[in-house]
Amino acid sequence: MIELKGITKEYLSGIISKHKKTVVSDVSFSIKKGETLGIVGESGCGKTTLGRIALRLTEPTLGEIWFDGVEITALSKSSMRKMRPRMQIIFQDPDTALDPRMTIRDSIAEPFKIWERSGRHETNEKVLEMLDIVGLQPDLISRYPFELSGGQKQRVALARALALDPEFIVADEPTSALDLSVQAQVLSLFQGIREKKGITLLFISHDLQVIRNMADCIAVMKEGVILEIQRTSDLFASPGHPYTRQLIDAEIEGEAWFGKGI
Amino acid sequence: MQLLEITGLQVSFIKDREIIHVIDSVNLTLEAHESCALVGESGCGKTVLGMAVMRLLPSNAQIEGSIRYRETNLLELNSHDMLQILGKEIGMIPQNSAMVLNPVMTIGRQITESLVLHEGISSKTADEKAIYLLKRMDIPDPHYALSQYPHEFSGGMRERILIAIVLACEPTLIIADEPTAGLDILVRKQTIELLMEHSRDKTFLLITHDLGTAHELCSRIVVMYAGEIVESGNTREVLSMPMHPYTQGLLTSHPSAGLHPIPGMSPNPGSFPEGCRFYTRCSSVQDLCTKEHPSLKETGKMRKVRCLRYD
Numbered sequence: 174m175i176e177l178k179g180i181t182k183e184y185l186s187g188i189i190s191k192h193k194k195t196v197v198s199d200v201s202f203s204i205k206k207g208e209t210l211g212i213v214g215e216s217g218c219g220k221t222t223l224g225r226i227a228l229r230l231t232e233p234t235l236g237e238i239w240f241d242g243v244e245i246t247a248l249s250k251s252s253m254r255k256m257r258p259r260m261q262i263i264f265q266d267p268d269t270a271l272d273p274r275m276t277i278r279d280s281i282a283e284p285f286k287i288w289e290r291s292g293r294h295e296t297n298e299k300v301l302e303m304l305d306i307v308g309l310q311p312d313l314i315s316r317y318p319f320e321l322s323g324g325q326k327q328r329v330a331l332a333r334a335l336a337l338d339p340e341f342i343v344a345d346e347p348t349s350a351l352d353l354s355v356q357a358q359v360l361s362l363f364q365g366i367r368e369k370k371g372i373t374l375l376f377i378s379h380d381l382q383v384i385r386n387m388a389d390c391i392a393v394m395k396e397g398v399i400l401e402i403q404r405t406s407d408l409f410a411s412p413g414h415p416y417t418r419q420l421i422d423a424e425i426e427g428e429a430w431f432g433k434g435i
Numbered sequence: 436m437q438l439l440e441i442t443g444l445q446v447s448f449i450k451d452r453e454i455i456h457v458i459d460s461v462n463l464t465l466e467a468h469e470s471c472a473l474v475g476e477s478g479c480g481k482t483v484l485g486m487a488v489m490r491l492l493p494s495n496a497q498i499e500g501s502i503r504y505r506e507t508n509l510l511e512l513n514s515h516d517m518l519q520i521l522g523k524e525i526g527m528i529p530q531n532s533a534m535v536l537n538p539v540m541t542i543g544r545q546i547t548e549s550l551v552l553h554e555g556i557s558s559k560t561a562d563e564k565a566i567y568l569l570k571r572m573d574i575p576d577p578h579y580a581l582s583q584y585p586h587e588f589s590g591g592m593r594e595r596i597l598i599a600i601v602l603a604c605e606p607t608l609i610i611a612d613e614p615t616a617g618l619d620i621l622v623r624k625q626t627i628e629l630l631m632e633h634s635r636d637k638t639f640l641l642i643t644h645d646l647g648t649a650h651e652l653c654s655r656i657v658v659m660y661a662g663e664i665v666e667s668g669n670t671r672e673v674l675s676m677p678m679h680p681y682t683q684g685l686l687t688s689h690p691s692a693g694l695h696p697i698p699g700m701s702p703n704p705g706s707f708p709e710g711c712r713f714y715t716r717c718s719s720v721q722d723l724c725t726k727e728h729p730s731l732k733e734t735g736k737m738r739k740v741r742c743l744r745y746d
Contacts, residue, residue, distance in 0.1 A: 215619040215620075215621065215622070216589075216590065216619055217589075322477075322478070322700070323477070324700070325700075349617070352476040352477055352644050353476070353644055353645075353646070353685060353688045353689060354476055354684060354685060354688040354696055354697045355476065355696075356688070356690075356694070357687075357688035357689075357690075357694040357695060357696035357697075358688075358696035358697075360694050361694050361695070361696055379619045379620065380620070380690065381620065382689075382690035382691055383690045383694075385690070386690055386693060386694050419621065420620060420621070423620045423621055423624050424620060426624070427620065427623075427624065427647045427651070428647060428691045
């Protein structure tokens, strides 16, 4: 479904003498249709940049991106725009992802309006349908983001991402701002919808346990490089890289209390 | 010896002429050298409780009950006397290191501020102490760090700088509000280890929603839901045999348990349901739960739970 080949991203800084900083270095992976690839790594490892590159929201310095048999890195702006509704992103912080001056209705209706998928009455119905899918009460429709809790806002962001029936979604730490029980709610909801619609997912997180629950395959990233990619169960059974081992050990140590006698 | 004794604490906020109860009849005692975790989800009142102890709540907050530190009721102190206690006797590691540090003040000034104020030492001696503290917090090149600004450090380092600021005057009681939120697993591990090392001879109140951190740092745990304590006891016992349906739900929500959520949402302050505040989300709800508000009952040694099933 989606394939990245030899993706490298460099940033130049400095006015007189240019410093080159490589954020993502020669990354290749592919995700099969309907599968989830998790990317795990510490902050600053380049995982967010990689997620944006996969949707061509950030241009890679080198490398190719293939989406459903098309090389999207070679597409012109207007043909790329035509591909946009098929791919979506859910951001880390629901507070900055939603426009504070737009009602929930307007936020969810915006993709329909931009793509002229429906008339006004239809739009309203579609917004209500989307709210229902993500488990929100219809009376939230005329509220503003500040009136909603973190979990509700992330559900709205999810509804907006799902509005145009995308085939591919990048979720960048979608629940790191949420509480334990709300995180469980949002993730199990998301997982259910994803399975039903057969959406291909790139799931980015620093929480190995969360990724373990969400992903078929896991890529471990550090300092812009993918250290290894394995099926989820294989990664936990036999991590190939010492850094993965370190992550899993820290996780096990942190969870040692868990499951004793429950 | 009891160091901190909170009795019948009730906190309400006045908003648009309406009174909203945020914390209801909370009793909590901390023995000297004890470490206690206060857990619950956002909006349950745990941060407000910490702020109430520090007397840092805004002016529209109404506080009833008493907060006794040693022999003094903190709620009766004037602001001058309270200042003598803040930082010196009770230190707080506040939430969100990025927001709390002053962006236009060097790290050195921020650490030595309380030292100069409380200990009355020269700024040169204070600088030396600051370097020592930063070294203990594993900040590289502490000498140079004194002249740096918060934005030059990573999130994990900022959290450790905050810990250094709080440790500067060696307070007896430390209140830490979500010290590990937003940190990566390896950085989180390092932060917990540092806290563990330096809170050993202190009394420690940890406010968090991270059950793992609570388990690692605290011998006792207090679970809050909708403004009141619903369960408390020895951390290991509570986490291995949770009694309250809410505590049980928190544990099954954990990624290690496969993310099985509690249905519904926690009620907003001001619209807590009659009867048990958890009944709308509870899987073992009975008729009586909708009418009778359960009290916090002792069920064993140190163990308390607020649920009609254990009456």
